Amino acid sequence: MTLNSSFRLDGKxxxxxxxxxxxxxxxxxxxxxxGGRVTGTARRQQQLSEMxxxxxxxxxxxxxxxLADDTGIKKxxxxxxxxxxxVYAAGVSKLTPLKFVKRQDLTEVMNINYxxxxxxxxxxxxxxKIKKNNDSSIVLISSVAQQIGxxxxxxxxxxxxxxxxxxxxxxxxxxxxxxxxxxxxxGMVRTDMTAEMENILSTETIEKDRLKYPLGYGAPEDxxxxxxxxxxxxxxxxxxxxxTMDGGRYSLLD
Amino acid sequence: xxxxxxxxxxxxxxxxxxxxxxxPSTKFKELDEWSSMVALMIIAMVDENYNKKITGADLRExxxxxxxxxxxxxx
Numbered sequence: 535m536t537l538n539s540s541f542r543l544d545g546k547x548x549x550x551x552x553x554x555x556x557x558x559x560x561x562x563x564x565x566x567x568x569g570g571r572v573t574g575t576a577r578r579q580q581q582l583s584e585m586x587x588x589x590x591x592x593x594x595x596x597x598x599x600x601l602a603d604d605t606g607i608k609k610x611x612x613x614x615x616x617x618x619x620x621v622y623a624a625g626v627s628k629l630t631p632l633k634f635v636k637r638q639d640l641t642e643v644m645n646i647n648y649x650x651x652x653x654x655x656x657x658x659x660x661x662x663k664i665k666k667n668n669d670s671s672i673v674l675i676s677s678v679a680q681q682i683g684x685x686x687x688x689x690x691x692x693x694x695x696x697x698x699x700x701x702x703x704x705x706x707x708x709x710x711x712x713x714x715x716x717x718x719x720x721g722m723v724r725t726d727m728t729a730e731m732e733n734i735l736s737t738e739t740i741e742k743d744r745l746k747y748p749l750g751y752g753a754p755e756d757x758x759x760x761x762x763x764x765x766x767x768x769x770x771x772x773x774x775x776x777x778t779m780d781g782g783r784y785s786l787l788d
Numbered sequence: 789x790x791x792x793x794x795x796x797x798x799x800x801x802x803x804x805x806x807x808x809x810x811x812p813s814t815k816f817k818e819l820d821e822w823s824s825m826v827a828l829m830i831i832a833m834v835d836e837n838y839n840k841k842i843t844g845a846d847l848r849e850x851x852x853x854x855x856x857x858x859x860x861x862x863x
Contacts, residue, residue, distance in 0.1 A: 631825065634832035686828045734831060736844030739824045 540768040543570030546618040548765060549610070549663075550574050551601060551654065554581035556725035557675055558623030560754030561761045566593045568762050573614050575599050576624070601650035611657035618665050619765045620658065622651045622697075623675045627727055629686045629734060640689055647693035652700060659708075666711040673764045674701050675757070676717040678780045694719075698776060705774030714773040716764045721780030723752040749781035789838065794857045797837055801829040812854035817847075834860055 548565050552558030553574025562572045562585055572594040576582050582596035597613050599606035601624055626646045628639050651674060664670050679687055680695040698717050705715035722728060722743065732740045744751050760777050763769050778784075791812065799810040805821045816822060827847050834842050840863045842856075850856035 629828055630832055631829050633829070634836055685825050733843050733845070734828070735824060736827070736848055738848075739827075739844070 538768070540770075541568070541763065541766050543568040543619075543762065543766055546570045546765065547615060548572055548619040548621060549614050549617045549658075550621045550623060551610075552576060552622075552624030552675075553585055553596070554578045556623070556727055557720070557723060557754045557757045558621070559585060560758040561621050561623055562589065562594065564755070564758035564762050565765070566590070568766070570618075570765070573597060573617070575601075575610050601654065602645055604653070607650060607654050607657055610654060611661045611663060614658070614663055616663055616665055617658075617670070618668065619671045619673070620655065620664065621673045621675070621761055621765070622654070624650065625675065625727070627690045627731065629731060630689055631686050632688060635689060640692075643689045644693050644696070647690070648696040648700070651697060655704060664713055666713065668712065669767050669770050670711075670713045671765045671769070672704070672708075672713065672715040673761050674698075674715070674717045675761075676701070676719045676776065678719045678721045678778055678784060681719065681778070682784060701776070702774045709773060714764075714769070716769070716772060716774070717776045718757055718760045718764065719776050719778045719780075720752060720757045720760075721747065721783045723754055723757055725754055747781040747783045748786050752779060752781055789857075789861050791854070791857055794860070795853060797833055798830065798853055798856070801826055801833055810853065812857070813852050815851055816853055816856070817851075830856075 543565055548570055550558055550562050550572055553562050554576035562574050565572050566589045574582055574585055575597045577600050579598045582598060586594045586596050597610050599609045624646055626643055628643050658664050674697055676698045677694040679691045680698050701715050701717045708715060757779060760779050795810055799807050802821050805819055831842055834840055838860060840860055846859050850859055
């Protein structure tokens with residue numbers, strides 16, 4: 535297929551967190567397909583090695599690290615080669631009604647979804663690992679949840695709201711260096727993380743929710759396509775913004 | 789694990805349903821107030837009070853409050 539080359543990632547090196555499964559893994563594959571090179575990070579070495587092997591010779595490498603602590607973040611920032619883009623796809627979720635919210639759960643989710651994102655970008659910049667004046671792009675995987683108010687989702691929703699707000703500030707700080715920062719705010723996408731939710735909520739509840747999506751639930755590949763656009767030069771005039779991908783769930787009404 | 793305490797903690801997750809409605813043989817999913825939100829409250833209550841994890845499947849398969857008590861007790 536011939537495609538306007540602005541939409542491709544030839545010659546670009548992208549760091550992807552949460553690369554071992556779900557949306558992160560799907561984004562790694564899409565980057566390779568678009569001609570780019572990936573460094574994937576995650577906690578699980580085996581899945582990372584499988585991603586690297588499946589990507590083909592010289593297309594991908596991995597850094598095993600836990601974003602939950604500073605050691606893991608510093609490891610990534612020091613080991614990764616200079617990048618043209620970063621995708622923050624690491625994330626955890628928890629469903630808890632307000633009455634039962636505990637500091638420990640808040641801390642755990644905020645730590646991965648928000649603190650680690652900020653600290654990793656900070657360390658990458660400090661170590662001069664993000665190319666300047668070269669249309670570099672940072673893509674944060676947030677959630678449409680932060681635009682609405684789904685019951686019991688506040689621990690997760692709060693963390694994604696923090697992420698989406700931070701994206702605008704970081705975009706402003708980095709614009710002079712032509713480093714762009716945007717978020718993707720997906721609706722329900724079938725991954726291991728959401729399968730866990732299905733187990734808690736019951737299949738019937740999930741099925742009822744799915745029917746509210748005019749285009750059904752999304753696949754990780756759908757979000758990956760959005761990420762490729764935001765990483766590529768095709769989106770070079772876009773920063774500090776969000777790409778909502780929710781199959782029409784929250785803007786189309788009967 | 790005390791059955792009466794469980795029953796009381798179960799009932800406390802409801803705001804509209806009268807306390808007198810709750811007995812071990814109450815078919816809780818037939819209550820008007822039963823919803824996915826209340827289901828999450830019950831899951832969180834069991835986690836907090838008993839340090840045990842129940843799932844949507846446990847709630848689906850239990851018919852009465854006593855059924856659920858037995859499932860939690862067995863975990």
